[in-house]
Amino acid sequence: DTEVTQTPKHLVMGMTNKKSLKCEQHMGHRAMYWYKQKAKKPPELMFVYSYEKLSINESVPSRFSPECPNSSLLNLHLHALQPEDSALYLCASSRTAVRESNSPLHFGNGTRLTVT
Amino acid sequence: SQQGEEDPQALSIQEGENATMNCSYKTSINNLQWYRQNSGRGLVHLILIRSNEREKHSGRLRVTLDTSKKSSSLLITASRAADTASYFCATAGGYGNKLVFGAGTILRVKS
Numbered sequence: 001d002t003e004v005t006q007t008p009k010h011l012v013m014g015m016t017n018k019k020s021l022k023c024e025q026h027m028g029h030r031a032m033y034w035y036k037q038k039a040k041k042p043p044e045l046m047f048v049y050s051y052e053k054l055s056i057n058e059s060v061p062s063r064f065s066p067e068c069p070n071s072s073l074l075n076l077h078l079h080a081l082q083p084e085d086s087a088l089y090l091c092a093s094s095r096t097a098v099r100e101s102n103s104p105l106h107f108g109n110g111t112r113l114t115v116t
Numbered sequence: 117s118q119q120g121e122e123d124p125q126a127l128s129i130q131e132g133e134n135a136t137m138n139c140s141y142k143t144s145i146n147n148l149q150w151y152r153q154n155s156g157r158g159l160v161h162l163i164l165i166r167s168n169e170r171e172k173h174s175g176r177l178r179v180t181l182d183t184s185k186k187s188s189s190l191l192i193t194a195s196r197a198a199d200t201a202s203y204f205c206a207t208a209g210g211y212g213n214k215l216v217f218g219a220g221t222i223l224r225v226k227s
Contacts, residue, residue, distance in 0.1 A: 006158075041220075042204055042218060043217050044217075056214055088156075092159075102164060102208070104161040105159070105215060107158035107160070110157070112156070
């Protein structure tokens with residue numbers, strides 16, 4: 001079991017759909033992350049939020065839109081995705097941002113996204 | 117782009133044997149971390165070693181860090197079938213406020 005909860009576990013969407021991925025943690029962590037992972041590859045960083053402010057956007061296409069409503073929640077809004085966006089989307093949190101301390105990341109179990 | 121390279125890419129051993137995985141990286145770091153990922157699941161943090169540390173132990177895990185060679189190794193002793201997973205090293209500090217993962221090693225422990 002993980003302390004970072006991601007919903008839904010699986011999502012199938014068409015290229016014209018709008019959907020959202022949700023992530024929640026109640027560990028009091030102040031940094032939250034979205035990673036994208038393709039099969040047999042390492043996770044690739046997409047976004048970092050630190051103290052509820054977007055601190056890193058790894059040149060992610062605008063069809064992915066992150067949102068951090070409060071310190072416990074992180075959303076990823078999806079619109080007009082392409083089939084190549086199909087992947088496992090992982091949310092993670094850490095006590096503070098990576099640069100500030102040696103705190104490890106706690107990952108959720110991910111959302112398996114399929115774009116048709 | 118990926119920070120670290122890991123070898124081997126895949127490792128198959130018998131239960132009870134030791135497994136060693138290596139990680140190399142390119143820039144200066146604040147710390148290096150190892151994570152495990154079971155198939156289709158999230159990553160689980162195993163151990164963190166700071167740049168001023170050379171060796172660290174946690175249960176059956178032993179991690180070494182050689183900053184002069186920009187490399188680290190993860191040793192799992194007395195492996196179990198449940199250790200079957202992908203193992204990733206990740207570095208913090210070389211790329212600012214983020215953790216960058218290596219390519220990973222797929223470990224299979226046969227019972």
